[in-house]
Amino acid sequence: MDELRLSKALETLTEASEAAASRELLAWRAAGGKVVGYYCTYVPEEIITAAGAVAIRLRARTNPETDTASAYMGNMCCSYVKHTFDMAMKGKYDFLDGVVVPTCCDSIRHMHENWVQYIPSQFSHQIEVPRRNDQDAHVAMFRDQLVRFREHLESALGVEITDERLHDAIKLHNETRALQRRLYELRKRENPPISGALTLTLIVAGTSMPKTDYNPLLRTVVEELEQVQGVPGARARLMFVGSCLDDPAYLDVIEGQGGIVVCDSQCFGSFQLSADVSEEGDPLDAITKNRLVDQAQCPHVSPSNQRTDYVKKIIEDFKVDGIVCSRMAMCDNWAGENFLLNRVEKLPVPVLNVEREYFSAASGQLSTRVQAFLETIEGARV
Amino acid sequence: MKLYAGIDIGSTTGKAALLDAEQNLLGTCIIPATERPEKTARLCLDQLLDSLDLDMLQIAFVTGTGYGRVRIPFANDNVSEITCHATGAKWLCPTIKTVIDIGGQDCKVMAVLPNGRVSDFAMNDKCAAGTGRFMDGQARAMGVRIDEFSDLSQAATAPARVSAQCSVFAESEVIALINGGTEVSDIVAGIHESIASRLVGLLKRIESLPDVTVTGGCAKNKGLISSLQDMSGLSIVQLQGDPQTVGAIGAAVLAHEQAGLASKGTARLLAVPSGANAI
Numbered sequence A: 001m002d003e004l005r006l007s008k009a010l011e012t013l014t015e016a017s018e019a020a021a022s023r024e025l026l027a028w029r030a031a032g033g034k035v036v037g038y039y040c041t042y043v044p045e046e047i048i049t050a051a052g053a054v055a056i057r058l059r060a061r062t063n064p065e066t067d068t069a070s071a072y073m074g075n076m077c078c079s080y081v082k083h084t085f086d087m088a089m090k091g092k093y094d095f096l097d098g099v100v101v102p103t104c105c106d107s108i109r110h111m112h113e114n115w116v117q118y119i120p121s122q123f124s125h126q127i128e129v130p131r132r133n134d135q136d137a138h139v140a141m142f143r144d145q146l147v148r149f150r151e152h153l154e155s156a157l158g159v160e161i162t163d164e165r166l167h168d169a170i171k172l173h174n175e176t177r178a179l180q181r182r183l184y185e186l187r188k189r190e191n192p193p194i195s196g197a198l199t200l201t202l203i204v205a206g207t208s209m210p211k212t213d214y215n216p217l218l219r220t221v222v223e224e225l226e227q228v229q230g231v232p233g234a235r236a237r238l239m240f241v242g243s244c245l246d247d248p249a250y251l252d253v254i255e256g257q258g259g260i261v262v263c264d265s266q267c268f269g270s271f272q273l274s275a276d277v278s279e280e281g282d283p284l285d286a287i288t289k290n291r292l293v294d295q296a297q298c299p300h301v302s303p304s305n306q307r308t309d310y311v312k313k314i315i316e317d318f319k320v321d322g323i324v325c326s327r328m329a330m331c332d333n334w335a336g337e338n339f340l341l342n343r344v345e346k347l348p349v350p351v352l353n354v355e356r357e358y359f360s361a362a363s364g365q366l367s368t369r370v371q372a373f374l375e376t377i378e379g380a381r382v
Numbered sequence B: 001m002k003l004y005a006g007i008d009i010g011s012t013t014g015k016a017a018l019l020d021a022e023q024n025l026l027g028t029c030i031i032p033a034t035e036r037p038e039k040t041a042r043l044c045l046d047q048l049l050d051s052l053d054l055d056m057l058q059i060a061f062v063t064g065t066g067y068g069r070v071r072i073p074f075a076n077d078n079v080s081e082i083t084c085h086a087t088g089a090k091w092l093c094p095t096i097k098t099v100i101d102i103g104g105q106d107c108k109v110m111a112v113l114p115n116g117r118v119s120d121f122a123m124n125d126k127c128a129a130g131t132g133r134f135m136d137g138q139a140r141a142m143g144v145r146i147d148e149f150s151d152l153s154q155a156a157t158a159p160a161r162v163s164a165q166c167s168v169f170a171e172s173e174v175i176a177l178i179n180g181g182t183e184v185s186d187i188v189a190g191i192h193e194s195i196a197s198r199l200v201g202l203l204k205r206i207e208s209l210p211d212v213t214v215t216g217g218c219a220k221n222k223g224l225i226s227s228l229q230d231m232s233g234l235s236i237v238q239l240q241g242d243p244q245t246v247g248a249i250g251a252a253v254l255a256h257e258q259a260g261l262a263s264k265g266t267a268r269l270l271a272v273p274s275g276a277n278a279i
Helices: A003-018 A023-030 A045-050 A067-072 A079-089 A106-118 A136-157 A163-186 A196-206 A211-225 A248-255 A283-294 A305-317 A337-344 A363-379 B037-052 B081-092 B132-142 B146-154 B167-179 B184-203 B222-232 B243-264
Strands: A034-038 A053-057 A098-102 A123-127 A237-242 A260-265 A322-328 A351-356 B003-009 B013-020 B025-032 B059-065 B098-102 B107-112 B118-124 B212-215
Touching: A003 A023, A003 A196, A003 A211, A023 A034, A023 A053, A034 A045, A034 A136, A045 A053, A045 A136, A045 A163, A045 A283, A067 A079, A079 A106, A098 A106, A106 A123, A123 A136, A136 A283, A163 A196, A163 A211, A163 A283, A196 A211, A196 A248, A196 A260, A237 A248, A237 A305, A237 A337, A248 A260, A248 A363, A260 A305, A305 A337, A322 A337, A322 A363, A337 A351, A351 A363, A363 B081, A363 B118, B003 B037, B003 B081, B003 B243, B013 B037, B013 B243, B025 B037, B025 B243, B059 B081, B059 B243, B081 B098, B081 B107, B081 B118, B081 B212, B081 B243, B098 B184, B107 B184, B118 B184, B132 B146, B132 B167, B132 B184, B146 B184, B146 B222, B167 B184, B184 B222, B212 B222, B212 B243
Parallel strands: A034 A053, A034 A098, A098 A123, A237 A260, A237 A322, A322 A351, B003 B059, B098 B212
Antiparallel strands: B003 B013, B013 B025, B098 B107, B107 B118
């Protein structure tokens, strides 16, 4: 194992995950490259890549204020959207050529409407995402949305998005997913060589830079970590379930009590790597099927059994002892999930329910609950 | 004589409890919280030791709990207050299956299994609703003392409805009631009902079986306990001693256990030993 090689790659990826705009992204931009921001795993990055642009997931860890956004968005809007919109209104997202905003929730939907009105110099495209995925009509509708998206992107960026370019993009993003799955595989071990917090840092880094920069860096990390022996002594193996979490510090608080987060069901985590896009046949068909059918689904999409089946599979594959179900305040999509997991499904492991904001100040409350939860899990081993 | 200490550093008060090697509860102590948890812990333990004519050097193991638990420099271990309250309540009364803790700044409910471990819990620490802090605010608004609440509520003829979820808004509501001529006793009864209904909500989140008990400073308010019994339909078992010290007692019991395990070199184990000899 080459410690220097590993630590250099980790340092680069960590810096990228913490910056408002990563060094790699700014270099791409400086060289004339286009950048398109987006919310949510239903937006096909592949189409953005095929347009010759880099897709960046919208985040706001460097923007703790919402004073501007609050003037445009109501109290019911979730803090994730408020902070990101605030950033955009303050010009901190000037490096974007445009954004893609799906209809995944009302907060995000209203953000699009505000963006179109107040930030017209950067285009905003809205993709309608169906609320169910179990009927042909849903699949057909979503594919049609992707056709329209491709057309809008072509005109906004002045490019042609050919099927060939789509195929190449699919291959590139599948490469990312394969590497991320290798990373997650390491966490199935009895003593994982990587914490949940650091894993999240690495996944988030991938959403902040060109994949052509990311993939080799991630490959380095994975190859080195595969040779590392994990340290034993974790009090319990935990799974994070909840509204999009892009803040490794939150997992640090959880893991600070002695448990280790070995997997997750969330969109800045395993959703992204859960299924590859088929490299055969029509690319838009393949992307449609990946996002709406094969990929792990967000609670935005019914029916719910596909999500609980996903959680149960992870509990089994990763030998999970307990679930921390963390909903962002005001998040409608995830509002029923703890009820589903606690009451409806008889899961083989206990669930801790917590709530948070995009910026979570009160770590004492979280650490007390997690500590009590670990004591409960350990008590059950008596 | 070897001693085992539990220290519970809460938002409003610090508590300490001492057990001997045979698990006799030698004494407990409550002091108002100072501005620093480590100072509160030291003062509280010293006061207890002095009152019993015992020495810090006799203490074999200290377990800390409460929000200030990580700031107790002389603690050997720290355990969440959820586990400590459950452990303490069960140790004092082995038939306990549900514990409701109404503290200074949070309230929580715990389901306790036969071996003393917590199987499930629900807590409110996001706001003052259902806590001592809530009653503090109302007491101020009405110009009465908290320790008068119990007697006042028992004189109520028609409990006022205090509907606000938020304690800050509830304070405004109480002022409006006073100005409207509502009797203080009725207002206090209304406040008790408001807290009780908040706790019933928490109880519904876990499987709450009898015997049920209440810990924490607010448990000393008989009017509140009476409202809670009425609204929950559960009969509340009163524990021996001061309910505010149950967390510290639980921590002392765990200290005694951890010390035994530490000397045997075995892994952390959280089970309540049977039998209790309390003073």
